[in-house]
Amino acid sequence: MALRAAVLRHLRVPIQTAPWRGGASLRLMSSHDDHITKDEVIDRVLSVVKDFPKVDPSKVSPDVHFQKDLGLDSLDNVEIVMALEEEFKLEIPDKEAVKIDSTHLAIEYISNHPMSS
Amino acid sequence: MAAPRGQRLSGMQKQVLSLYRGFLRAARSKSDKDRNKVESIVSEEFRRNSKEVDRKNFLYIEYLLRRGKKQLDQLRNPGTTGLSSLQVDLSKADN
Numbered sequence: 001m002a003l004r005a006a007v008l009r010h011l012r013v014p015i016q017t018a019p020w021r022g023g024a025s026l027r028l029m030s031s032h033d034d035h036i037t038k039d040e041v042i043d044r045v046l047s048v049v050k051d052f053p054k055v056d057p058s059k060v061s062p063d064v065h066f067q068k069d070l071g072l073d074s075l076d077n078v079e080i081v082m083a084l085e086e087e088f089k090l091e092i093p094d095k096e097a098v099k100i101d102s103t104h105l106a107i108e109y110i111s112n113h114p115m116s117s
Numbered sequence: 118m119a120a121p122r123g124q125r126l127s128g129m130q131k132q133v134l135s136l137y138r139g140f141l142r143a144a145r146s147k148s149d150k151d152r153n154k155v156e157s158i159v160s161e162e163f164r165r166n167s168k169e170v171d172r173k174n175f176l177y178i179e180y181l182l183r184r185g186k187k188q189l190d191q192l193r194n195p196g197t198t199g200l201s202s203l204q205v206d207l208s209k210a211d212n
Contacts (some may be wrong), residue, residue, distance in 0.1 A: 074126070075163055078134050082141050094135050098126065 041111040042072075045103055052080055058116050065102040077101060086115040129178060136185045137163050143192045151198045158200050 004042045042062050050057035066072045066080060067106050084090075088110050092100070100106050110116050126134070133165060137159070144155040173209055 073167070074130065074134055075160070075167065078137050079141070079160075082138065086145075092144060094138065097138065098131060098134065 035095065035114070036111075036116055038107070038111045041116065042107050043114045044087055045106050045110065048083050049080060049103055049106075052076070052083065060103065062107060063102065067082060070104075081106070084110065088113075092117055127176065129182075132182055136182060136189065139189050140185075140192065143147070143189060146193075146195070146199060148190060155192065167209070 046060055046062065049055055049064075049066075050060045052072075052078060054072060054104070059070055064070055066077050067074070068104075071095055072080070077100075078097070081092060081100050084100075084106055085092050090110070090113060096109065136186065140159040144152045144159070147155060166181060170181070172178075188200060192200060
């Protein structure tokens with residue numbers, strides 16, 4: 001028993017990178033705190049927009065206007081902002097939500113929001 | 118009533134979009150199945166009206182807004198799982 005305890009005391013297993021589900025929520029590399037990096041915000045915003053059924057994913061870039069460039073209408077715009085809310089676990093007030101009409105503004109809003117995760 | 122590209126939204130358009138957002142938010146609090154059902158009914162209804170309703174028909178749009186707000190209040194009730202009051206009895210189909 002003493003031997004076992006001694007062995008256990010000296011045994012150290014290196015911590016492996018956890019097999020996190022969904023690369024999108026992987027935040028092991030964030031340097032300081034819990035807040036997500038801007039690069040991650042960009043990636044996740046773009047993937048939400050690309051996944052939107054009416055969107056041609058090849059047209060999506062960090063600076064596209066939902067209606068002018070992607071051919072969406074104002075109802076689609078509401079749906080995209082709602083999808084972003086869910087992706088980043090945010091609640092975006094109406095007043096802000098109406099302003100978000102491009103990937104650029106979505107990225108700015110979300111990366112400046114202290115509660116994005 | 119879809120906003121013309123790049124143009125500012127009118128007050129009425131804002132109300133419509135805000136109502137739409139309200140419905141989608143309320144739908145989130147339902148079960149997955151009810152949520153999908155509510156979302157498709159709501160989206161269909163808004164899209165249909167956006168094509169069929171003359172954007173200058175303010176009285177009718179105001180009426181639709183009032184009706185929509187009442188339905189949204191109903192939907193926000195935790196016991197409500199569908200939107201039976203919307204035109205045909207869509208929710209009866211599989212309740």
